Amino acid sequence: MEKQEISPQVQELVNEAMSEINRGCVEFIGAEYIQSLVTRFYTNGKTFIVKAGFDPTAPDLHLGHSVLLRKLATFQKYGGVIKFLIGDFTATIGDPSGKSQTRKALTFEEVEKNAETYKEQVFKILDPKNTDICFNKEWLGKLNSVDMLRLTSFYSVARMMERDDFTKRFKENSPISIVEFMYPLLQGYDSVALNCDIELGGNDQKFNLLVGRALQRSYECGKEQSVMTMPLLEGLDGVNKMSKSLNNYIGLTDNANDMYGKVLSIDDSLMWRYFELISSKSLKEIESMRRDVESGALHPKKAKEILALDIVSSLHDLNAAHAAQEHFNNVFSKKEIPNDIPTFHFELGEWICKALLESKLTPSTSQARRDIKAGALSINNEKILDENYKFSQKGEYIIKLGKRKFARIII
Amino acid sequence: MEKQEISPQVQELVNEAMSEINRGCVEFIGAEYIQSLVTRFYTNGKTFIVKAGFDPTAPDLHLGHSVLLRKLATFQKYGGVIKFLIGDFTATIGDPSGKSQTRKALTFEEVEKNAETYKEQVFKILDPKNTDICFNKEWLGKLNSVDMLRLTSFYSVARMMERDDFTKRFKENSPISIVEFMYPLLQGYDSVALNCDIELGGNDQKFNLLVGRALQRSYECGKEQSVMTMPLLEGLDGVNKMSKSLNNYIGLTDNANDMYGKVLSIDDSLMWRYFELISSKSLKEIESMRRDVESGALHPKKAKEILALDIVSSLHDLNAAHAAQEHFNNVFSKKEIPNDIPTFHFELGEWICKALLESKLTPSTSQARRDIKAGALSINNEKILDENYKFSQKGEYIIKLGKRKFARIII
Numbered sequence: 001m002e003k004q005e006i007s008p009q010v011q012e013l014v015n016e017a018m019s020e021i022n023r024g025c026v027e028f029i030g031a032e033y034i035q036s037l038v039t040r041f042y043t044n045g046k047t048f049i050v051k052a053g054f055d056p057t058a059p060d061l062h063l064g065h066s067v068l069l070r071k072l073a074t075f076q077k078y079g080g081v082i083k084f085l086i087g088d089f090t091a092t093i094g095d096p097s098g099k100s101q102t103r104k105a106l107t108f109e110e111v112e113k114n115a116e117t118y119k120e121q122v123f124k125i126l127d128p129k130n131t132d133i134c135f136n137k138e139w140l141g142k143l144n145s146v147d148m149l150r151l152t153s154f155y156s157v158a159r160m161m162e163r164d165d166f167t168k169r170f171k172e173n174s175p176i177s178i179v180e181f182m183y184p185l186l187q188g189y190d191s192v193a194l195n196c197d198i199e200l201g202g203n204d205q206k207f208n209l210l211v212g213r214a215l216q217r218s219y220e221c222g223k224e225q226s227v228m229t230m231p232l233l234e235g236l237d238g239v240n241k242m243s244k245s246l247n248n249y250i251g252l253t254d255n256a257n258d259m260y261g262k263v264l265s266i267d268d269s270l271m272w273r274y275f276e277l278i279s280s281k282s283l284k285e286i287e288s289m290r291r292d293v294e295s296g297a298l299h300p301k302k303a304k305e306i307l308a309l310d311i312v313s314s315l316h317d318l319n320a321a322h323a324a325q326e327h328f329n330n331v332f333s334k335k336e337i338p339n340d341i342p343t344f345h346f347e348l349g350e351w352i353c354k355a356l357l358e359s360k361l362t363p364s365t366s367q368a369r370r371d372i373k374a375g376a377l378s379i380n381n382e383k384i385l386d387e388n389y390k391f392s393q394k395g396e397y398i399i400k401l402g403k404r405k406f407a408r409i410i411i
Numbered sequence: 412m413e414k415q416e417i418s419p420q421v422q423e424l425v426n427e428a429m430s431e432i433n434r435g436c437v438e439f440i441g442a443e444y445i446q447s448l449v450t451r452f453y454t455n456g457k458t459f460i461v462k463a464g465f466d467p468t469a470p471d472l473h474l475g476h477s478v479l480l481r482k483l484a485t486f487q488k489y490g491g492v493i494k495f496l497i498g499d500f501t502a503t504i505g506d507p508s509g510k511s512q513t514r515k516a517l518t519f520e521e522v523e524k525n526a527e528t529y530k531e532q533v534f535k536i537l538d539p540k541n542t543d544i545c546f547n548k549e550w551l552g553k554l555n556s557v558d559m560l561r562l563t564s565f566y567s568v569a570r571m572m573e574r575d576d577f578t579k580r581f582k583e584n585s586p587i588s589i590v591e592f593m594y595p596l597l598q599g600y601d602s603v604a605l606n607c608d609i610e611l612g613g614n615d616q617k618f619n620l621l622v623g624r625a626l627q628r629s630y631e632c633g634k635e636q637s638v639m640t641m642p643l644l645e646g647l648d649g650v651n652k653m654s655k656s657l658n659n660y661i662g663l664t665d666n667a668n669d670m671y672g673k674v675l676s677i678d679d680s681l682m683w684r685y686f687e688l689i690s691s692k693s694l695k696e697i698e699s700m701r702r703d704v705e706s707g708a709l710h711p712k713k714a715k716e717i718l719a720l721d722i723v724s725s726l727h728d729l730n731a732a733h734a735a736q737e738h739f740n741n742v743f744s745k746k747e748i749p750n751d752i753p754t755f756h757f758e759l760g761e762w763i764c765k766a767l768l769e770s771k772l773t774p775s776t777s778q779a780r781r782d783i784k785a786g787a788l789s790i791n792n793e794k795i796l797d798e799n800y801k802f803s804q805k806g807e808y809i810i811k812l813g814k815r816k817f818a819r820i821i822i
Contacts (some may be wrong), residue, residue: 047734143556145500153590157568158581160589170569178571178596181589231589 010042017042017078024277025071026203029210030226034198041079048077048197049131050080051225053187056091059117060273062249063311064233064242067277069125069199071230075198082131083194084122089140090183097287121252124315125282139193140186151185152216154191155211160184163207188212192219198226205229233277236262236410238270239346246387247345247410256316260324261396263308264406265343268300271307279310331380341398341406352377359407361399376402421453426644428453428489430667435688436482437614441619445609452490458541459608461491462623462636464598467502467517470528474722475644475653478688479611480536482641486609493542494605495533497526497583500551501594522546532663535726551597562596565629566622571595599623603630609637616640630683644688647673647821649681658756658821667727671735672807674719676754676819679711682718690721742791742809752809752817759822763788763800770818772810787813 006014017038020026032280037048049368052068072082088111103363106114108296115133122131143151160181161167184207191199191212199209209227216224232241235248250262266274275286290305292298305325313321344359355370356377362368371377372387379389391397397409417425424446424707428449448459463479472480483493499522517525526544531543552574554562556743572578580587595618602610602623608622643652646659653660661673677685686697700717703709716736724732755770764779767788773779782788783798789811790800803809808820 145554148559
């Protein structure tokens, strides 16, 4: 890139941009290259290419995914055009080793449908104008045997074995199929085909992202993509990473009330991580709030309300966020519910008496039946008289049994 | 294969065939399967498929290659149809890693030309009627990326690493490109495409041949090829394997006189190995000769003459073989040349005075010049007066300087 005179004003904008771009990431390899592209964007409006790959088999996104999506949105502000890459090539061939029962081949229609589902969700965060939804079958499906040999010629066995899981499995004599060596190469080839300037991924993707960088050199693309890894967001429990299977997640399409309530249920310490990774507050604003909480000028609950409003309004809108706040305050008004009541997680369809027993509000399910019949139970401020009540919807429920026994149930 | 009644006559033929098939091989995996196919051939004439792969870049064959070719010819006698496979696929793409300067991509015309050269040579040994010359580009060139992934899914990294050279290089941190894992798989796929019943190769090819066997199982071909490995033939020096670069070889297209003389030059102990691996004598005949030599009933030189006649007549014809014998006896008649004279190897174009010096027949090249001018030198019984004489043809030369100084020179 040719040297250019940069005015102090532009330099300041670039510095701010780089600070937001850097925010929260685990690693950022080749940051200088991105800084030069952001500078170019501010001086002559030229955009650059930002890639992130998504699994076409799992189109249900949650706040964990929004860490990456928000970072992509940040790049859009500073000149990035997003290649939202759906890895349909391997998905439509399934698991060629036939070993994984769960990795069934998707039909073309299923991939299309999942792509639509993705769009509904990601355009809550990304600007559709600067987002290309791409499918790698378009170029990977066209490679012939000679192309494939060329691709495999650019990487050594030893380098591939450096990937943590390969090293581990090779040492443990746990079989690695050669086809598994092909996937990082194909993913890397995507960067060649898309002519990427930067690729983003979860922290566990670092190795694969670097393969793309190396392959761009091998294919003499005239650039080597920068690589940014983002942390995996902890779920509502504050311990495990957010995931659907652990039921500690907030879905991007959850309704506003659920979303608001779930954010308020997280631990105070987790709140700052959510602020950093998935809120629209600037680093300065977050730092200032944090000081206020530490000095006692701001109650942590208030800060969490700000977070909840921010998250709900970005995924729905500000009106919906305020309505959710009002709803929450009505249902869980302070005068009725103690500040810290124990939280329990149950599966969808859980029977109320079992839940009361396991959350230790009652010594037995038969006692629970009697209490319910006697009118002692309310759920989210509504009296429940049906002793066969089951939790048929996901969400957060405040259970009150008698006058003083409370539990927070998350389904 | 259905059970069949086998007459004692057929059983005897099959036993003889299997004995000839087994002859000289290093390993024969799946011999029972071949026995059943030979039995079928004797009972209903049904043929089977025998594969051997050849390098399209090196079409100059020598007696070392004839070990394999003669074995293929043996299979032809017992029902085998030979797939003489020229690996043009990788040859026409060259070395995709670009690392090997020597592995330049061949053009289509070069491959065609080399194939013609192969035909001229191999049909001296093989029956053209039961030989298909095949090119693997025909099917490997048609594989697409999905096919290639499927192929790589059938083999594990650990199994591939068991190949001796891979194990060694991985331990030594000497790089192995992933494309090198592809070659055994592609070679194995050739067996799938050709529906082979047996594949033959050099002893160093065992691993690759077994990949073909494994892939036929993976692709559910309904058969698993047997695998036969043949030893590498020692060259004329009796130590190193026969090779063009070591200049210890007899080319399949050498003229009859050279061929005959070279065979007579080998060591007595090496003679029996040549008898077993590259003569048309039966094992019984060889055993009987060997006993005669050991008992003194047959002079080893006589046995070697039988070998030389056999080899020359199989690559030329019987008349040519006898003519070569006569020529040899005229040139190297016993009364003139001592029984054991020292042998020296020189490069083509070597100057006679240098050769005389290095073979210790003269103390200096100036003395050699004087002796030659004086008429003291004869080469193969012809007086040579040219002190600038150079060895301009490959072959064996008997040098006589004065009355008693002899040397055998091999160019």
